[in-house]
Amino acid sequence: xxxxxxxxxxxxxxxxxxxxxxxxxxxxxxxxxxxxxxxxxxxxxxxxxxxxxxxxxxxxxxxxxxxxxxxxxxxxxxxxxxxxxxxxxxxxxxxxxxxxxxxxxxxxxxxxxxxxxxxxxxxxxxxxxxxxxxxxxxxxxxxxxxxxxxxxxxxxxxxxxxxxxxxxxxxxxxxxxxxxxxxxxxxxxxxxxxxxxxxxxxxxxxxxxxxxxxxxxxxxxxxxxxxxxxxxxxxxxxxxxxxxxxxxxxxxxxxxxxxxxxxxxxxxxxxxxxxxxxxxxxxxxxxxxxxxxxxxxxxxxxxxxxxxxxxxxxxxxxx
Numbered sequence: 001x002x003x004x005x006x007x008x009x010x011x012x013x014x015x016x017x018x019x020x021x022x023x024x025x026x027x028x029x030x031x032x033x034x035x036x037x038x039x040x041x042x043x044x045x046x047x048x049x050x051x052x053x054x055x056x057x058x059x060x061x062x063x064x065x066x067x068x069x070x071x072x073x074x075x076x077x078x079x080x081x082x083x084x085x086x087x088x089x090x091x092x093x094x095x096x097x098x099x100x101x102x103x104x105x106x107x108x109x110x111x112x113x114x115x116x117x118x119x120x121x122x123x124x125x126x127x128x129x130x131x132x133x134x135x136x137x138x139x140x141x142x143x144x145x146x147x148x149x150x151x152x153x154x155x156x157x158x159x160x161x162x163x164x165x166x167x168x169x170x171x172x173x174x175x176x177x178x179x180x181x182x183x184x185x186x187x188x189x190x191x192x193x194x195x196x197x198x199x200x201x202x203x204x205x206x207x208x209x210x211x212x213x214x215x216x217x218x219x220x221x222x223x224x225x226x227x228x229x230x231x232x233x234x235x236x237x238x239x240x241x242x243x244x245x246x247x248x249x250x251x252x253x254x255x256x257x258x259x260x261x262x263x264x265x266x267x268x269x270x271x272x273x274x275x276x277x278x279x280x281x282x283x284x285x286x287x288x289x290x291x292x293x294x295x296x297x298x299x300x301x302x303x304x305x306x307x308x309x310x311x312x313x314x315x316x317x318x319x
Contacts (some may be wrong), residue, residue: 014041015063015313016239021221022050022058031224035060037237043277047072047245048184048213053093056210057218064309065242066293071277074184075214076162081205082169083176083192088202092130092189102201106173109199114166114176117198122164123236126156127190159186166195175206204256215247236316244303246279252292252299253281263289263307268299277302287314 018039022031028049036044045066047059056079060067086104089096129135137152160183169175178195180188189205196203211218222238229239258268259282272278272294280289280299290304305313 010040011042012040013043013063013309013312014039014239015065015242015309015316017065017242017244018060018239019216019221020058020225020227021218022055022221023224024055024198025052026224027052028058031058032060032075034224035227036062040232042297045069048077050210051093051208053095053205054208054210056208057213057216057221058210059213059216059245061242061245063242064241064288064305064313065245067305068242068245070209071249071257072214072216073182075152076181076183076212077186077210078212079179079188080209080211081178081180081188081192082207083178083195083203085174085176085196085199085203086201087204088193088196089204090188092193093205093208096204100202104174104201106168109168109173109176111167114168117195118164118166120198121191121195122161124158124160126158127187127194128156130187130190145255157185159183160188161191161227163206176203178285181212182307216244242313243281246288246291247289250275250278251281252278252294253283253286254289255283259283259289260293262299262301263304263310265301265304267301269297270299272297272299282310285314 017256018035020031020035022028026034028046032044032046039062041062043063043066045061047061050056050058056207059072075180086102088096088100090099135141161180162183163181165179166317167175167177178192180191192203192205227235252272254262254268262280264267274296275294278292278294278299280292281287282289287303287310289310291302292299293302294300
């Protein structure tokens, strides 16, 4: 007897941001697909990938919010990680094969030495991207070369480590807890390997958890299990407005007449100071219209919502 096919869930326009606490074992895209299915949403994306080994904050953008994902892609990130000292792997994390081991002198991991090491890796540093990464070379992801046993030359990249702390794990003398706030493009796996090299014993990541992206933080997030346990209306109430992705961006508010012209793509003139990015709102009702830049007293449209998206979001947010 064959199983009956699962009924197809009709998709609908859903607009907003879901702050997800991604579990270990899910790729970022798989987690987004699960959220999209649970909300029966037409369109969804994320603001920065997390490997299956990693957990933590993954802002999922739905509908109109996908237009502003780039702002969070560019934002600083914060992570907590666990480094296993004395063991190097092919991937820099626990998924790879062990390629070297070395003894670890736990007595030398004093607070002063770890603080000095953290200072050494704070500020602008250079990283060589790992072979097991999605970075592309000649149209192919580096991990594709790695899987074929090919190592290609990678150009070092400059990243900024804004804050870094290292401390021994109380129950494991051969492991360190790392907390870092860093610029986009930072590979924490590479940071772990470089710290292990500086200690002379090597290291790899055994756990990685993203705790913040921009001004968004992990305590605001919901797990997949908790989201699945809710009713469809309750799931919608977990969404934050699309402008959540534009936190900290200067705002411009337009009256109804000017808002309509802005939405049609016309430049507007006003007493606005120059800015590379502003969030533009209509005043009645107060709703995000899009983003723009201000130059020479002109408001120049950048990413615009369609009028239908604005009305759909206002209807969705209505009590």
